[in-house]
Amino acid sequence: MRNISLLTLHRMKTTMKNSLIKIFLLLLASLVSGCKAEESMEQVTKRVFDLAAVQCEMMAQSLDSLSTPRSFNGTSLVTAPAKWWCSGFFPGTLWLVYEYTGDEKLRALAERETAKVEPIKWVTDDHDVGFQINCSFGQQYRLTGDSHARDVMHTAARSLAVGFNPTVGCIRSWSFQLDGTNWQFPVIIDNMMNLELLLSVAKTESESALEEVAVSHARTTMKNHYRPDFTTYHLVDYNPADGSVIRKQTVQGYADESAWSRGQAWSLYGFTMMYRFTREADFLERATVIAEMLLSRLPEDGIPYWDFDSPNIPNEYRDASAAAVMASAFTELASYVEDGSRYLAMAEKQLRTLASPEYLAEPGTNGGFILKHSVGHFPAGNEIDVPLSYADYYFLEALEKFANKH
Ligand code: GLY
Secondary structure, eight states, X not given: OHHHHHHHHHHHHHHHHHHHHHHHHHHHHHHHHHTOOOOOHHHHHHHHHHHHHHHHHHHHHTOOSSXXXXXXXXXXXXXXXXXXTTTTHHHHHHHHHHHHHOOHHHHHHHHHHHHTTGGGGGOOSXXXXXXXXXXHHHHHHHHHOOHHHHHHHHHHHHHHHTTEETTTTEEOOOSSOTTSOOOSSEXXXXXXXXXXXXXXXXXXXXXHHHHHHHHHHHHHHHHHSBOTTSOBOSEEEEOTTTOOEEEEEOTTSSSTTSOBHHXXXXXXXXXXXXXXXXXXXXXXXXXXXXXXXXXXXXXXXXXXXXXXXXXXXXXXXXXXXXXXXXXXXXXHHHTTSSOOHHHHHHHHHHHHHHTSTTTBOOTTOGGGOXXXXXXXXXXXXXXXEEOOHHHHHHHHHHHHHHHTOO
């Protein structure tokens, strides 16, 4: 009896020991998985570009010889002709994916889609020529040095500069009356982005007049578009006869006095880009105060609601496109200041959130777009909570900039 008890005791001890080992191993496994290194930004970038290659090929198959992608309505791709302001973004996206993957199939698609936008180089009454040509032919020229791409950029930059009025000191935006308002000389903050074409061509072709136009436009915008808290109005209407300000509005935002998110994104990117080309301290200073304002106002996950001042926040749509533009600008701005770690941290947060299942499309879905959840023109009821080509373009640009930041 005593012997049996001892044996039982021994077995019990062995069982307990084994159980404790098992528990220890399970705890260790859970600890290890809990501590599993977060996906690195290199891994995030690779994952997104792998997806982008699939999505781009799918999207390219849906396009005919004249159409360019605009959005996705849940069942089919919404397209637009080259004159639509977004026509340069898909070609630019293809060039960025080609750059990352080196896949010649994507280069062929990039050349095909870029060629569609060429007629825009003759447009002299619309500021969007900068977006359209710089994101397509500009990327082609950057990556290949193609002389035809360079010529197209040169012609386009001269066309864009035709809209400059020296009395106002700006290039006119919009050749049409968007809301039936009789603007005399509207200038929108978005127009800051188009100055990149002027500055890029001014440098390549040593054409200083184009740089003077860009610098004048940026300085006039700096003076008249901003509120004391460094949020920007969307539109300033000028009297073209004497350059005086007639009124200030926020056409695509919640209200004239609200901070429309994409406008704030164009504003941050615009002045960061101005500093890249000119190294003028006032442009850097403006970019940093805008950045500080954004850091103090962005939500926890870094993705802005479509308007910072919407009264429905937090029950409001986010705008992935504004986040993508900001991420690109924050990443670049970080390299121009002494300690850019807070700007990089915000860019990283925005990129990680955009690369999460909440925003990133599943392969083969979303009409071939990479990101979900952008807002085009809320007050007009257009493109609300949809994929948009510029969200994808600036997302990939931001990831490449982030990867090359060191
Ligand atoms: N330029 C147009 C927009 O940002 O919606």
